[in-house]
Every structure is written in structure tokens, then in C-alpha cells.
Amino acid sequence: MPIIRADNLSKTYRVADKQPGLRGTLRHFVARRHRDVPAVTGVSFQVEPGEVVGFLGPNGAGKTTTLKMLSGLIHPTGGSVRVAGFEPARREGAFLNQITLVMGQKQQLIWDLPPLDSLRVNAAVYGIPDGEAKRRIDELAEMLELGPELTRPVRKLSLGERMKAELMAALLHQPAVLFLDEPTLGLDVNAQVRVRDFLADYNRRTGATVxxxxxxxxDITALCPRVLLIHQGHLFHDGSLEALTERLAPQRQVRLELKQPQPPEAFAGYGTLEECQGHQVRLLIPREGLTATVGRLLTAFEVVDLEVSEPPVEELIGRLFRQGSL
Known part of the structure; x- marks a missing residue:
């Protein structure tokens, strides 16, 4: 049974339609008009227990709105959703014990108190006994490589340390479902890697769904074998990230550094020639014939260096969002 199930999930906001200027303000005051703005339209998907799924889309695509509906913070306008067997909008205590929502641009820790104090408050809220709370805090602190930072005021922590402490607070009650909205937002490269490693390890240890x-x-390539793509409130892809990459980029890029320069016509039949300048050659070669073609190149030419690379995933996904479809 899926632990998350969304069927034709939709959310429309009713907003005031005010015209600019004094006349528009007066008209808005005496005869207010409204318009409907769709944020999410007919989104359907399922997530199995233990899966780590990436939810991608440009700003304003409907990602955060969907997460808020899945966590019960806002009610859907249409469709239905079940998470861990519950209807999120009811916000039942048993449901809240099963989920957590981490938003990279929001914080739950008290700014002037050490994280340890906030963690103890969270333990009391969730009814976790003192001994068990200490054990969980110690385990999470070890996984996140936090020590003295837990006893310093939150305002004195670095952004990376605060994010780790936020994760501790969110995971203290050992939720079965993690909704993570930009958990590495603003972090430096090293902090991003540490948070990714922690999330992967936590998923392996606990079997939590993410x-x-x-x-x-x-974040996506390191953690998520499967991705959902959303654009202007519509879900237009649900599947393997690897399969999506292969579909978008059926060729791989091969760069050669040759001992002796060769004319462009020397590379006919090896793939699509993208560059041939002096000792440097760049080819696009179909994936299915890559090994055989590289072998032929090594036999036919004196190769000083060879590099095979994938096209950047960011570029491929960015192209999809500009199109809004596959």
C-alpha cells in the first residue's frame, strides 16, 4: 500500500482583483472584485514506504503548495489525499506523529535559546520520556556531527549548523514521512554534502519515506532515484531520474586530446563532431554504441587524454521547465 497517495489534487486561491491608482483603490473599497488563481491542478501520484522522491519545478510551480496540502497545513480545493492512512487536513494527533515538514526558509528553533532547549520542548510536546529523548538526541547529534553547537544560542550558529539542528528537531519524534522543502537552501557546498549524507543514512537506518x-x-541526483516534475500547477512527469536523463540526452559527450592534429573529416562515422581545433576534439556519441566507438577511436588515433561525460542534469531539467512538457 502506498504511504502517500494524491488523486486529482487541486488548490485554487481566491484573491482580490484591485486596479492601480486612487480610482482603483476607491472602487476596490466599495465594490471589491475577486479572481481565482490556480496553484495546483489535478495532481496525482503515489509514493511507496521507504522511497526517496524528488519533487521538482520552477518557482511558483506549486511544489510548496502541494507539500502543505500533504502535511495538512492547507485544505485542497479538489481531489483527495491520504498520508500514512490519514486525511492530512484533519490534523489528527496520530497523523502529526507520523510526519514532519522541514522548510529551508523557515525555522522552528527559538532564536535566543540553545537548540538543546528546543529539542527538550519538542520531546515534551510529543510525549517522549526523558531517557528516550536523550538517547534520540545523542543518536541524531552523532549522525549530524553536532556537539557543543547544541548548547550555544541558535543566533550564534552558522547557517549549516542551524539547518542540522532544525533537522534534529524535525526528526526527534521519528516520523515515518519526511516532507523536505529546500532543506539545503543557502548552505555552502560542504554543508549541503553533509546534509545529503545524513538524509541518505537516515533513510537507510529507519526506512522513512522522503x-x-x-x-x-x-540534492536530487544524490538522493532521489525517482522524480516528479511540476510546471504551472500541472504534474507532467513521474518516473526514474536515470531514465529521464537518458531520454533527454541519448548521446554522451567525448572529449579527446590527440598527439597529432587531425582534419575534421577524419572523424566521419564516429558520431556528431562538435569541435575539432588543433589537438582538441569533441564528439557526441550515441549511448548504445559508446564503448565500441571509443575503442575504435583509441585504435585509430594516438590519444593523449580522453574524457566521457554526461550532459549537465541542471541543463536538461531547465530545458524541460522552459518547455513545460516532455
Whole structure:
């Protein structure tokens, strides 16, 4: 049974339609008009227990709105959703014990108190006994490489340390479902890697289900075998990230450094020649014939260096969002 199930999920906001200027303000005061703005339209998907799924889309695509509906913070306008067997909008205590929502641009820790104090408050809220709370805090602190930072006021922590402490607070009650909205937002490269490693390790240890949004493709490629793509409120892809990459880029890029320069016509039949300048050659070669073609190149030419690379995932996904479809 899927632990997350959304069927034709939709959310429309009713907003005031005010015209600019004094006349528009007066008219808005005496005869207010409204218009409907669709944020999410007919989104359907399922997530199995233990899956780590990336939820991708440009700003304003509907990612955060969907996560808020899945966590019960806002009610859907249409469709239905079930998470861990519950209807999120009811916000039942048993449901809240099963989920957590981490938003990279929001914080739950008290600014002037050490994280340890906030963690103890969270433990009391969730009814976790003192001994068990200490054990969980110690385990999470070890996984996140936090020590003295837990006893310093939150305002004195670095952004990376605060994000780790936020994760501790969010995971203290050992939720089965993690909704993570930009958890590495604003972090430096090293902090991003540490948070990714922690999330992967936490998923392996606990079997928790993770639905992750991020604008950093490094988060997605490191953690998410499966991705959902949303554009202007519509879900237009649900499947393997690897299969999507192969579909978008059926060729791989091969760069050669040759001992002796060769004319462009020397590379006929090896693929699509993108560059041939002096000792440097760049080819696009179909994936299915890559090994055989590289072998032929090594036999036919004196190769000083060879590099095979994938096209950047960011570029491929960015192209999809500009199109809004596959």
C-alpha cells in the first residue's frame, strides 16, 4: 500500500482583483472584485514506504503548495489525499506523529535559546520520556556531527549548523514521512554534502519515506532515484531520474586530446563532431554504441587524454521547465 497517495489534487486561491491608482483603490473599497488563481491542478501520484522522491519545478510551480496540502497545513480545493492512512487536513494527533515538514526558509528553533532547549520542548510536546529523548538526541547529534553547537544560542550558529539542528528537531519524534522543502537552501557546498549524507543514512537506518523539493540538482541526483516534475500547477512527469536523463540526452559527450592534429573529416562515422581545433576534439556519441566507438577511436588515433561525460542534469531539467512538457 502506498504511504502517500494524491488523486486529482487541486488548490485554487481566491484573491482580490484591485486596479492601480486612487480610482482603483476607491472602487476596490466599495465594490471589491475577486479572481481565482490556480496553484495546483489535478495532481496525482503515489509514493511507496521507504522511497526517496524528488519533487521538482520552477518557482511558483506549486511544489510548496502541494507539500502543505500533504502535511495538512492547507485544505485542497479538489481531489483527495491520504498520508500514512490519514486525511492530512484533519490534523489528527496520530497523523502529526507520523510526519514532519522541514522548510529551508523557515525555522522552528527559538532564536535566543540553545537548540538543546528546543529539542527538550519538542520531546515534551510529543510525549517522549526523558531517557528516550536523550538517547534520540545523542543518536541524531552523532549522525549530524553536532556537539557543543547544541548548547550555544541558535543566533550564534552558522547557517549549516542551524539547518542540522532544525533537522534534529524535525526528526526527534521519528516520523515515518519526511516532507523536505529546500532543506539545503543557502548552505555552502560542504554543508549541503553533509546534509545529503545524513538524509541518505537516515533513510537507510529507519526506512522513512522522503518527498524532497530542491533547486540544487546535487540534492536530487544524490538522493532521489525517482522524480516528479511540476510546471504551472500541472504534474507532467513521474518516473526514474536515470531514465529521464537518458531520454533527454541519448548521446554522451567525448572529449579527446590527440598527439597529432587531425582534419575534421577524419572523424566521419564516429558520431556528431562538435569541435575539432588543433589537438582538441569533441564528439557526441550515441549511448548504445559508446564503448565500441571509443575503442575504435583509441585504435585509430594516438590519444593523449580522453574524457566521457554526461550532459549537465541542471541543463536538461531547465530545458524541460522552459518547455513545460516532455
Amino acid at each position: 518527498l524532497l523539493t530542491s533547486h540544487y540538482m546535487g
